[in-house]
Amino acid sequence: MKIGIFFGGPSREREISFAGGRTVYDNLDKSLFEAVPVFVDSRGNFIQLNWEYIYKGTIRDFYPPVSALPPVTLPVQMYFESLGELSLEEQDRIISEVGRRIQPQELSSLMDFAFLALHGPAGEDGAIQGLLEWYGIPYSGSGILPSAFGIDKIAQKKLLKALNRPTPDFRLITAEEWDVADAQATLDYLVRELGLPLVFKAPRQGSSIGVSILREADVAKFATAVERSLFRKTVTQQEWQALSEEKKTMWLQQLVDIREGIGLPVVIENEELGMKNEGLAAADNSSFIIYQPEELLNALNERLQTVGAVRLTSVEGETQVLVESFVQGREFSCIVVEDPDGKALALPPTEIVKGEEMFDYRSKYLPGLSRKVTPIDLPEAEIQRIREACEEMFRTFGFQVYARLDGFIVSGQEGKEVGVQKGSDSTPALLPAHHPTLYLNDPNTTSGMLPASFFFHQAAEIGLNPSQFLTYLIRTSLAARRRAGLRPVKLAGLLAQLDAAVAARASEERTRTKVAVIMGGYSSERHISVESGRNIYEKLSSSIKYEPVPVFLTGSSQEFRLYVLPINVMLKDNADDIREKVEHMEAGHGLHPILERIRREASAITSTYAGQPTAQPRRVSFEELAGMVDEVFIALHGRPGEDGALQRELEKFGLPYNGSGVESSSITINKFETNRRLREAGLRVAEHRMASRLEWEADPEGFYRSLETQFPYPFIAKPADDGCSSAVKKIKNRQELEAFTRLIFRDQLDLTPAEATTLSLGFKEEFPQKDAFLVETLIDRDGAAHFLEVTGGLLTHWTDAGELQVEVFEASEALATGEVLSLEEKFLAGEGQNITPARYAADLTERQRVSEEVKKELGRVAEILNIQGYARIDAFVRVRQNGAVEVIIIEVNSLPGMTPATCIFHQTALAGYTPYDFIDRILEFGKQRTEKAAAVQ
Incomplete structure (x- = not known):
């Protein structure tokens, strides 16, 4: 089909x-x-x-x-x-x-x-x-009508009110009303009617886009919240002129982000404030559409010299703002599917555990930024109430096939504080204080479909892997369209064809190569490792050749603990959630009763589509693992994984694995040693030195002065033996150097707020504890005609003569939104900005000439360090006015990220390899290497 x-x-x-x-x-x-x-x-x-x-x-x-x-x-x-x-x-x-x-x-x-x-x-x-x-x-x-209803938050609110269902009280502000409103009077009215905090939403957007929470009656913050939901931005002359050129660029990058900013194109017009202040005539307040970032930057620089403020409005903005009472409760999300009989079946609801922060776009889609607990930690009866309420809403709104329903569960006392009403203004919405109230809001007829999103995560709890769940949804959708009268004869034929194919596949006996995919770890890159491991698992599981076995590694450098994971645990949100689930099992806790119930209710689905029942995580030794699988794919990053320790254990049991061997891995994990060897071989690297804790403790002031003497500000500080982008910081002054030093040499696990603020650490950004760190000169343009940061992948092959051959791919140009590339920008979908192939020059012939020189240098790095299998090498490239090319190596990753979005897949695609082809070549190389070693022995 x-x-x-x-x-x-x-x-x-x-x-x-x-x-x-x-x-x-x-x-x-x-x-x-x-x-x-x-x-x-x-x-x-x-x-x-x-x-x-x-x-x-x-x-x-x-x-x-x-x-x-x-x-x-x-x-x-x-x-x-x-x-x-x-x-x-x-x-x-x-x-x-x-x-x-x-x-x-x-x-x-x-x-x-x-x-x-x-x-x-x-x-x-x-x-x-x-x-x-x-x-x-x-x-x-869902079909046309429920889809139209599912996108319209205002229509949903009105129906819930009409049905006497609990929903936060709300008011609407139109753009026209806002343009002439007294902001203070409007805020006073909303606080009086709805109370604080207030929630602002763009009525026809999903994924928490255009959403704000106002916790205090501050008119400036109120105006910002309204503008956010209308996708507008007011810029004053004072705030604009206070920004440096670098800060203006960063401001612009945030503004044009369609998720957290307002995006482009925008209409630019002078604010009335500016006209009054400058005495401009109305004719001078011309508005026009700006399409490009550079054009916008120039327009702001020009206009804000003469006017007090300008307003930017997205051409795809909203015309209304939905303002709601704030619900102080526990937030959850529940996928509801139709069972084979067309009846609504709620999967186990997931709680989104957070602090004061809002569950926004980034929290939804970036692993580790929020904690998701499935099922929500409540008594079974309360979880069942949530499920029944979600099933009822699914039926009431006429949804079909599947939907994701979000909501809050609020204790009676909390509910009273909300002041929510149900039905008419005089009918209280609240149940007795001892009985929690359920609020369902913002249903989604299309859920996010990232590998660990609620969509696949909750389906895995009944035993369906992503491939099986998709098959079931296609089958269920065909049945739903046929019920609605769409080409019933044709769809009956498609249903029969699909059912026969599913039944035939289930009866087939396949002998496939078993591959343990090891993911997780305990480094700051453990969440990225899980993303990589899941991606490898999915690519292999949908193939005919391989049968992947997900294995989670945790523990410490003194003791590796390996666990074979069932699909539902592998698809937990992040590495910490997986570890917690494993530890929960080891403590003797059995399956949650609500999961047993849902699995029974879903048996008509899983008996046809799941293939095998779900199991609990199981701890295994390396010896047991060797008896279970034919080879291993290490999806770990940093330590352990890239340091040779895990490879040494696998070699003891003759297990083939991906990537470089023990000796090469132990060198490339150490950035200082890598740079030293490359410099000795004649390659360009940054000037560098190690800074030790002992030296700092003996004489802090002498330590700082020594570094400042050797490395003028700004310079780069980073761990010497962690994976890429982990705690890599551009140090611009003594205050930042002291903050970095105190953080990396700290004794306690938690970060100290003052130092974290000084270094502008992001929300939940991790920072390792080390006894030494690496300091490097900041690599800059140095007068070059062209200067860019690149990352290049490579793959090794055995020639017929048994020699190692290195295939270097076209490098990607990396654009950082901050001072250095973040983990998210490198590995997570929708975050990074990578251009493949890198733009070394506008002229194609010249671009290719430079590219060949870059690839030649990256190939030399691989040969010097005896890299095997595959790798990613990061570098800066300068192209001089006379055409000379300088490649400055930053670092080498012997087990590069393999998330769906990582740019190594962009590079291999240009060389004709699909992601599966690339992974297959990596595994085949590892198997041949093990066979060669055995033959030599």
Whole structure:
């Protein structure tokens, strides 16, 4: 069956849609389905995307292609809409570089079924559903009417009120009202009617986009919250002129972020404040649309010299703001699916555990930024109440196939404080104080589809891996469309065909190579390691050749503890959640009773689609592991994994593994030793030295002065033996040096707030404890004509003569939004900005000449350090006016990140390797190396 996967789209959630579409593309059962990737751009064009672009980190990494971009100097990538008004011919030329335009009438000839991974407006609002019904194409999820209802928060609130269901009280502010309103009077009214805190929402957005919480009656913060939901931004002359050029660029990067800023294009107009202050005539207050970041920067610099303030308004903004009473309760999210009989079945609800922070876009999609507990930690009866309420809402709103319902559970006393009403203004909403109140809000007819999102995470609790769950949803969607009257004869045939194929596959006996995928660890990169491991697991599990076995590593450098994981534990949100689940099991706790109940209720699904029952995590020794699997894929980063210790254990039992051997790994984990060896071999590296705790403790002032004498500010400080981007900081002054030193040499686990603030550490950013750290000169342009940061991947092969051959891929250019590249930018979907191949020069011939020189240097690094299997090398490249190329090596990663978004997959795609091909080559190389070693012995 041909499955068209629709992803991307015009909404502010397009990056999560793009990443979710890739997850679906990778996890479709290859024995049942053929995937047809349909990328929807921000103008609504349908594009049959060339497969290699599916593995880019973000949409901006490939679309619009570099050839279509105007010359820019700012490190800000643009979306398609920033190109301005384009003719159809111009759009077609751009589209042809990444795929082929699909006319709507072609869709039915390209696919039997449409899987919708689109989010927000034009994805969840009934628009695409209506188009597909017009052409008679069955699609996933809810139909036109429930989709339209599911996107409209205001309509949902009104229905819940009419049905006497608990929902926070609310008011609306229109953009027109806000433009003429007295802000203080409006705030006073809202506080009087709804109380504090207040919640502000953009009524037709998902994923907490445009959401704010106002905790105090501050009129300036109130205005900011309203603007956020309207996707506006007011900039005053005073605040703009106080920014340095560097800060202006960072401000601009945040503003044009479609998730947390307002995006482009924007309408710019002088604020009335500025006109009054400067005495400008109304005719001078011209407004016009700005499409590009550089154009916006110039406009702000020019206008804010003469006016007091300007207002920027997104052309895709909202016209209303939904203001709600704040619910002080425990937040949860629950996936509801239809069972084979078409009845609503709620999966185990997940609690989102957080402090004062809001569960925003980043918290939802970046591992480790929030804690998710499944099922929510409540008595079984209360969990069942949540499930029943979610099933009721699913039925009431007419949802089909699946939906994600979010809500809060509030104790009676807390509920009284909220002042929420139900029905009419005189009817109290609250149950007695001893009985918690449930508030359901913001249903989603298309859930996020990242590997560990609620969507797959909760399905795993009944024993379905992502591939199996997708198969079930396709089958259920076909049945739902047929019930609704869409081409019943044709869909009956498709259902029969799919059922027969599922039954035949279940009866097949396959002998596949068993691969232990080891993930987790205890370093600051453990969450990224889990993302990498899950991605490897998914790529192998949907293949015919391999049977992956997920293995979680925890413990310490003195003792590695290995656990074979069931699918539901592997798909926990992050490494800490997995470790907690494993420890819970080791403490003798059995399966939660609500999970037993749900698994019984879901048996009609799992008996057909799950293949095998769920199990508990099981601890194994290396010897036991060797008896279970044929080879190992190490998906760990930093220590352990990249330091040779784990490789040494695997070699004891003859287990083939990926990546470099023990000796090479023990060198590349140590950045100081790596740089020393490369410098001795004649390669360029930064000037560097180790700074030890003993030296600092003996004489702190002498320690600081010594560093300042050798390394003028700014310089780089980082751990010498952790993976990339972990606690890498640009040190600009003595205060920051002291803060970095105290943090890395601290005795306690927790970070000290003063030092964390000085170093501008992000929310929940980790910082390792070490006895020494590495200091390096900051590598800068140094007068070069062109200067950029790159990361290059490589793969090794055995020649027929048995010699090692290194294949170096085209490097990616990395654009950092901060002072250094963060973990998220390197590895997580939608976060990084990578351009592959790197833009060494505008002229293609010159670009290729520089690229070959860079690849030659990276190949030399691999040979000097005896890298085997694969690796990623980070470097800076300077291109001088005379054409001379200088490559300065930063570090070598012997087990690079293998998350779906990491740029090594962009590079291998250019060389013709799909991610599965690349992983297969890595495993084959490891197996051949072990065979060679055995032959020598």
